[in-house]
Amino acid sequence: MSSERVAVRRLPEQVADQLCEQIVSGALPVDTVLPTESELCVRFGVSRTVVREAVRLLVSKGLVEVRHGSGMRVRPQAMWDLLDPQVLFGRLQHERNFDLLAEILEVRRIIEIEVAGLAARRRTDEDLVQLRALLVAMQAALHDADAYTALDYEFHAVLLCAARNRLLIDMLQPVAEVLRAGRHITNRRARSLSTSLRGHVELCDAVAAQDEATARDAMRRHIVQFEKDIRQSIVG
Amino acid sequence: MSSERVAVRRLPEQVADQLCEQIVSGALPVDTVLPTESELCVRFGVSRTVVREAVRLLVSKGLVEVRHGSGMRVRPQAMWDLLDPQVLFGRLQHERNFDLLAEILEVRRIIEIEVAGLAARRRTDEDLVQLRALLVAMQAALHDADAYTALDYEFHAVLLCAARNRLLIDMLQPVAEVLRAGRHITNRRARSLSTSLRGHVELCDAVAAQDEATARDAMRRHIVQFEKDIRQSIVG
């Protein structure tokens, strides 16, 4: 038999991944009627149980619509759940969609600036300890873009927690996941690394001083810089 | 035969609803091992197919964790997907959780203020026509709290669209759904209706003038008033 790697990832998820990819990439255009369940069974070599669970996953992402008696069809893009990381990342990748990138950056700006303010107001001493430890680590990782990027990501995660609002965390998560890849790109350039670190220090100081306005301002500058970097990275 | 209304809502959803309710309400505490699939089958009088799909729904909400060979257990609350309306609404209802309400209001405040600014910047003439039409309808519905509430909701929806950011729409949606119920409560009091209408008019004027700062300010005042109302409604 084939020594196929069968599975931490369950079959329905694998099938859903492939279908999701095909839909988001446009291989299955909007309004396309999907093959019937039985046909998908033979195409993917799985049982109907698996196909059905896969389809449910697609439905939960808003990608397809299932109608009893009729069939399954690809829903218009406006219905897709942009908060699903796979959908978001896929759309960003396949369409040359700079508008979407702009939207992502905008959301990030809106929320994270407020997060900085809230964190400044609500941070505990423990939060501060964590942030400062991360700054030290970042300082030490100035020569290692990947390590720095990981720490950078964690810095923002800690800050998000310090804002003490679970909803904000959940909302920002998919966006953050996408931006992580972006940070990976911009941080590759050593110059922006030290600039970035300086921004984080300012931010941390403001949070330490519980100065909301300054914290928000620091975050705003930090984000503007990031957006400039990422736009440059993409264009150039 | 019984004229039981059997069915737009599929069986898996019905079962998931009940289990979700039990989990969120605390009837099935965190870390509880759920009954086995077979047992749930007899308990709900459905097949394993249905039970399995129901469980998948719960998994997608982050409520339960399924481990192959072991069993299914209720995950800690921190893992629950607060962006799922059912979970959000349920938690709000069952725990006497004023912190969560505060978080919801906070998120709404953060996002919708920005939305007002963006809408002022990006609104089209068509957006404006819709908003003004809604204002007229609201004026006419000042005596009908329910009708007014529906129009109120739509006003904010149109404004959200005018901000031209799909991600923002998706993010705010679950929160908005919850707040809709809240608006239903606060708007029952005639006094707050005319106050509310005045706020909407100011907001609409600022958007019409494409005055971002004023739009944000108007939205802020509107929201603060709403929060005051809802807190009063709950306490008193």
Place this chain on the structure above:
DNA sequence: TTCCCGATAGTCGTATGATGACTTGATGAG
């Protein structure tokens, strides 16, 4: 012709039983 209605085939929804894979806890040897 046009419209309505019933038949029919196609598709999804649900039920059922069987088999494989994984986990856990007990058993027994060292």
Place this chain on the structure above:
DNA sequence: CTCATCAAGTCATCATACGACTATCGGGAA
């Protein structure tokens, strides 16, 4: 006491069957 092995319990997947719903097509009536 430790550790390997085994057995029972549970989820994962498969295969098949039947019920419910929809859309389409064709025939009959206005």
